[in-house]
Every structure is written in structure tokens, then in C-alpha cells.
Amino acid sequence: MGVTFLAGYSYHEQNLRISEGFQAIPASGPFSGLNSTYQTEWKGPWLGFELEGWVKKYQGFVRLEYHWADYYAEADWNLRDDFAHPVSFTHEADARGLVFGAGGNYQVHPDWLVGLNFDLQNWETGLGLDRTYFSDGSTIDTQLNVSKWRSWAANLAATYRFW
Template sequence: MSKNRVTSCFLMLSATLVASVNVFASPTLLVPVDVSLGFSERKDSLNWNIAGSTVNILSELEWNQLQIKQIQANATLHLPQHLNLAIDIQRGSIHSGENTDSDYDGNNRTLPFSRAKSRGGGDVNDWSIGIGKEIKVIETASITPSVGWSQHQQNLTMTQGFQIIPEDEPYYGAFGGLNNRYEAKWSGLWLGIASQFTLAQQWTLSTDLKYHRVDYAADANWNLRREFMHPLSFEHHAKGAGVEAAVAVSYPMSTHTKLQFLMQYQKWQTSTGQDNTYFVAGTTSTYVLNQVNWHSQSYGLVLIYGF
């Protein structure tokens, strides 16, 4: 995602939230709304591997140290009977990272016959909608059980390839033309529990924990593999689950404005799934998708305005 696209996304998110405020925070509806905009630094990793007919791990792809600059927006509507409806949107651009592509002739990652390193890039997109009921525990603390739906995308690329195995000429070394893509999507329901504590000197501590059950789907284009179809070389499908945890501290800057420091951690994993690989000859091969793993952590600053 280019810098212009990040700016465009930020303006789009701002316009969407302003429109929401105009609708829901009007004097006739009298629905309080909190709107937030923020920036964060995020680091992700994602890996997957498939089994072959004679080996338990035939091919493995690993994206590591994906450094992401992310913008995020939220609108929370405070409805009657202490119900809160929240919409979250996040967009990020990967500005650095690495990929390792390994193939094996033996079980348990033994007898590697091919390994290449490349630059990892791309972008990430996340959105979530949920509704919860705030329950006052004591005067200075509350909890909010909630339920919702979310979708998380990683649009990953591989460029600037360097072959490590085999180590012999002419294979070893840099090779041109690499422009692989792998686009992953985690979609499904979540259950959550949030808490909020009012501390001394008007500070507020908030926590948020969500458990996700998702469908995982991905498609890829391996552009240098002449035997594969293009632009769809293979697809992945699996069931998965994820845990998302966040901690934030907020301080009021004015009657309506708060500044928040937010930290977030996510861990996602699929069960055994299916890989369908498509060949130019018109045939399709099916492999076992052993597992997909995605880890993410971020920290950032958020400006919250209450209407």
C-alpha cells in the first residue's frame, strides 16, 4: 500500500465516521457516540505448510518481521439499556519484512532441496462490528460482555528473491522477476469481554479479550512457476480460531476528548485444511494443508472524541 493509499484510507475512514456522527448524534436521536482515530506500529508473522504424498511437510512458507504502519478508526454508539454498538476499521501498509520458502524431501523438515529468501510486503485490512451490554460492577469499574463478527486480511507479497538451496551454480544467488502474492482472509464470529476501571487523577484503564471462530480462505499466484495456472495458482481452505487481547490507558484532555495509549496482541491458528493447486495442463492436485499460524502485536496512540 503506497503512502497515497494510506492517506486516502485515512480520509475515507474519517469521512465515514463523521457521517455516522451526523446521523446518530443528532439532537433528535440523542444517542451518544464516541469516535476515535489513531495510528499504530504493528508487527506480524504468518506461516503455513502443506504435506506431500510421501512427506509430512513438503512445502513451507514463512513471513516474518512484517513491520506495519497502521491507521485505525472506531465508532461506538451508546444505546439505551447500557448497550454499546461498536464498529472498528484498521488499514495498514507493510514497509519491511522477509519471507522464507522451503521444500523438503524428508519428513519433519529434513532433506531440504529448495530454499529461497525474499522481501515480504503487502498490506493488511481488518474490520469488526459487535454489540455488548455494559454492567456496572462497582462505582469505578464495569464489564461489557459482547458478541460480533470480524474479518482480517493479509495481502502478502514476495519480491527480490535469493536462492539459498541448492548452493551450486547456476541456482544459488539472486534471481529476478519474482512477484508472488498470497492473500489470506480470516472471517467469523467472536465472543468478548471488556472491562474498564477509573483510576486516580482521571486516568482510565481498559482491557478487551475476544475469542474468534473463523473460516480461513486464501488464494495465491506463484508467478515464476510455469506449470501453475495464473493468476490463481492455488487456494487454501480451513477452519480456525483466534485470541485477541488489548490493554489501554486513557487520560481526558478536555470535556469531550481523551488521549489513549493502546497495546494489542493476537494469536490465530487453523486446524488441518485443504490445498488445491491448479496446473496449466488443466489438472488439479489436492494436498493437506497442515496448519496456518498468524501472530500480531501492535502499540499506538488514539484520539477519542465523545459527542
């Protein structure tokens, strides 16, 4: 069993496109022309640790990371004529993230391992700045309450060891 302390800097980006609009309230149904975007960045330093153990040819590990992040987002709401384009509003806030990983590997050769890994991520901002840009050139600043990002991943891995 071994413990490894980890430190780093991470950068995560999301590029979302919103299309195929459907208005539910009031119930007027689908509408055309929706092609809005929302792009986010979560970046900053992190600390963590990994516990690793071997039983014969099997390796297992768990990893935990804590992230301090700067959050920034830009959006273009293309159907709003009163908003500026291509940037209709921006968001800025301090954020925190927690990443948990676990997995296992099997040693198929002295230098090769194959495995399966799982990651769970939970990110959230504190209060921040929501700046709206209008088509007449004016802006208004309001409070950004919160932005959240939760995700998971499952990965197949092949690892070659050089030592």
C-alpha cells in the first residue's frame, strides 16, 4: 500500500450550444432559429492524494483532489435582439471543485497494465458577477448566485511502464 501526495494546476473548458428550442410556458411548442452558446472555464491550483495497493497482478487505487478555481463564462443568446452579440453576458466567480477517482489495473505483462477507472467531479461557484451587454452598448452588473458542474467518466486504460 502506498500514498502519493499530488499537486497541480487544472484547466477545464465547456463549449455548449443550445438549439432546437421548445417553449413550454406558455405552451407554444417548438421554435426555430435558436443557436445560442455558453462557454465556461474553470481553472486553478489543486492538491490531492492517491492511495494505491497491489495484490499479485492486480492494482487498485483511490484518488481525491480539491481544486481552487477561477470561473469565467461567456454566452451569446442569439434570439435576443436587445442583447449584444457575440457576447451577451459574462460570468465571473471564485469556485471550488472536488474530484474523486477510483480504479483498478491488471498486469498483463511486466511492462503493460490494462484497467478501468472512474471519476466523479463536483464543482460550484460562490457568489460572483453577472454582466449583461446590451445592443445599445450599455451594460448592467448583477449578482451571479451560483454555477454548478457535476460530471462522471468511465475510462478504459492501457499503461506502459518504462521502469
